[in-house]
Amino acid sequence: MLIVVDEFSKEPLYSQIAGTIRGAIADGELLPGDRLFPAKQLARDLGVNIHTVLRSYAELKDEGLVKMRPGQGVTVTANQTVKNKSQLEKMVRQLIQQARQYGMSKNQLAEMVNRKW
């Protein structure tokens, strides 16, 4: 996987790095179980600080795309592709309709989902 960063971009470095990796996972270039470069190594290769890389990795971790473990590294999480999601989408639509009736905002619903997860 090729990662490049543009230090003059208005997009933060950690965001650029996370975005590239996120795309690679989405494209299947990185598969579940695959290990990312150690932060130290990637930082050296990219010419950025290790903290910047670790922040990128942490972002992907928060998204559930990877797992991070000291001594072991960062590995891509099991694939989350949904096969039969039509039913799920129907539920989501119903839920949204219900939430709207209660006068909830999008963020309020999102927060509720987040809380109950």
Add this chain to the structure above:
Amino acid sequence: MLIVVDEFSKEPLYSQIAGTIRGAIADGELLPGDRLFPAKQLARDLGVNIHTVLRSYAELKDEGLVKMRPGQGVTVTANQTVKNKSQLEKMVRQLIQQARQYGMSKNQLAEMVNRKW
């Protein structure tokens, strides 16, 4: 609001701080629109680094509990309470269960809700 940190606790400092504020919001001690202490000030008062406080705030921001804006500070987000929400909560629980069966992550579900809103 009183915030104390235990530097010998195994719980990270930023987590301790975020937890205290999270609790204060849950208890209604902090109300929507209320402003948190500037990170610099709180850091000084607690005897920790400003980054540690900013990390706490960022965590609460990711949870949707507060908003952060340069120059303006950190403010508690609008309350999410819904009056007749028992049915809605039941739907959310079902939805989450369904989503889990499909192997979706929390963020994937959130994104789905966001997209369909």
Add this chain to the structure above:
DNA sequence: ACCTATTTGTCCGTATGTATG
């Protein structure tokens, strides 16, 4: 059981940039 190297996790300090008022 021990030691060592690797790698992430947290915290500190400093510098500079960006948005707001």
Add this chain to the structure above:
DNA sequence: CCATACATACGGACAAATAGG
């Protein structure tokens, strides 16, 4: 223009978990 406050990035230090010899 200026002060305030968060945002990003760098560097260094040490801790904690893991793997391997």
